[in-house]
Amino acid sequence: MRATVINGPKAISVEHVPDAEVRNPTDAVVRVTHACICGSDLWAYRGVAAREPGQRIGHEFLGVVDAVGAAVTGIRPGDRVVAPFVWADGVCDYCADGLYTSCPHGGFWGQPGSDGGQGEAVRVPFADATLVRLPDGTPDELLPAVLALSDVMGTGHHAAVSARVRPGGTVAVVGDGAVGLCGVLAARRIGAERIVVLGRHEARTDIARRFGATDVVPERGDAAVEAVRELTGGEGVHSVLEAVGTEDAMRTAISIARDGGAVGYVGVPHGGSAGVDIRQMFNRNIALGGGVAPVRAYLPELLADVLAGRLDPSPVFDLEIGLDETPKGYEEMDERRALKVMIKL
């Protein structure tokens, strides 16, 4: 089969690799129909996150079940399924708590020895626990929105939950990337009254407005803090979603939270903790939560909303390509010409 391989910084290619196949009784093989490129893939692409040469890449996909192991009971060949960005056993204490990302038997698509999402097929461990089956007859036009549930939308939702977004509350989202935009959508879905997005790319902030942002703050740093405070009577917002992962973004996030508020951070931290102003957090009782999103836990409720037409994150995909064009897709995202690339197979 063919799959995307990362051989080094900026060295992405689509290559022939061994076919995905059932190895364990709990495995399934999924023939990928839709995959995408994540902002976090760019860290590997740029050489900031280390990868072994020849590692697969891509952790967001949906497709059709091709084969299942003998112990798989919940899905059958022919079922359409979506995968969260990590697999998990579904039976450990962490999975029971919904923290699938801490499953001791879990893993991340593309890690050495596993298939990545940006390929023709994927061997899925613990298929019953990992995959979520779509109802028969799910319309094709909803599939991009469903694909977004494999990571970005679930991650945006995790930011919102971690930031304790509540109906009627005020929210700020730091970052106008695909996760930040999904954070806007998540905050709106929970019922936030006011949603300020911090971003300066007009095409993206336009999507933010479609998603429910009430205000756009293009400033950065101290000027951004001042702008958000001005919009909120000097007080800041109840909930801040930090969807960038830099020290500056964290510093801004903490500074625009209202006393007693919470920051939910889902931007993979690149840098140290210098942006975590612990003294300010202490004096103003600002909480910090979040991390790698257990999107599997959120998939059922978000999927129900997508299927019912109440939730549509698909506008984050602004470029659609075929598998062969994947290297070009990385370039487009790296050079910020594309917000998020969907790969259709």
Add this chain to the structure above:
Amino acid sequence: MRATVINGPKAISVEHVPDAEVRNPTDAVVRVTHACICGSDLWAYRGVAAREPGQRIGHEFLGVVDAVGAAVTGIRPGDRVVAPFVWADGVCDYCADGLYTSCPHGGFWGQPGSDGGQGEAVRVPFADATLVRLPDGTPDELLPAVLALSDVMGTGHHAAVSARVRPGGTVAVVGDGAVGLCGVLAARRIGAERIVVLGRHEARTDIARRFGATDVVPERGDAAVEAVRELTGGEGVHSVLEAVGTEDAMRTAISIARDGGAVGYVGVPHGGSAGVDIRQMFNRNIALGGGVAPVRAYLPELLADVLAGRLDPSPVFDLEIGLDETPKGYEEMDERRALKVMIKL
């Protein structure tokens, strides 16, 4: 009247100062019968926290109302009252949310222009909102326990709440000072099943055991992390109470939390954020909350438990002195010969 004054590092004296008196219609004057010295007073004593020469000091007290302003309706002269360590107006949005420490009209006893708790009397702004009246006939022997509600016990409780302590959960408390010990008591009160205290002062860890600690870990740093993990099947605890305020303590606290757990920190941060391992927090979804404790919000429920005999933090007081001996009390605490000093007037 006479009150404790700080004139510089290690320069604490009891001096004649202007009498406390009603200045605003919402003021009361409280004649102090019990006060105490806080671990955080030592930061001022040591010159680490800046004070203007001549500033008053002490922020924990209870006493008898001597006089009230014309607008005070809830308390009368002769009432016995306990004060939280900050005053607050009781009517702003923050006070309505229970975050009294963020009240824009609030203040801290001993700040320039105000009386401190370690003196014969205190002018109390917003007396109706700030003070909590004790029922007539409250037995004298309960007063030390009530005094602890003015700061340490409420602060320990805030750590427990911020660390999301829950019935049946596992808890670790970093620090065996008075606040850490009250954190143990708070965790026990909420119903934690296992409570590990990290401390190496036997007299203090003995109190921790009386308060409900099930395990004592005298190690520090990596050895402490290993010890707590060993006690918890390798996983760490659901809730960590950080009651020290150093970078090392924070680093330890985060490292001993279970994935998906929470750290509640109430140790005034001295140092920066270097101990906040944001990458570890991200990968393991560890939340961080806490800060300066809004003890006024907790006073009614904690007081009810003290009066009912269900809660007794008074063992944290291991030295009782008169007002004149206050400078000596600072020495005793600074040199760790006393855990917490009660001043009786």
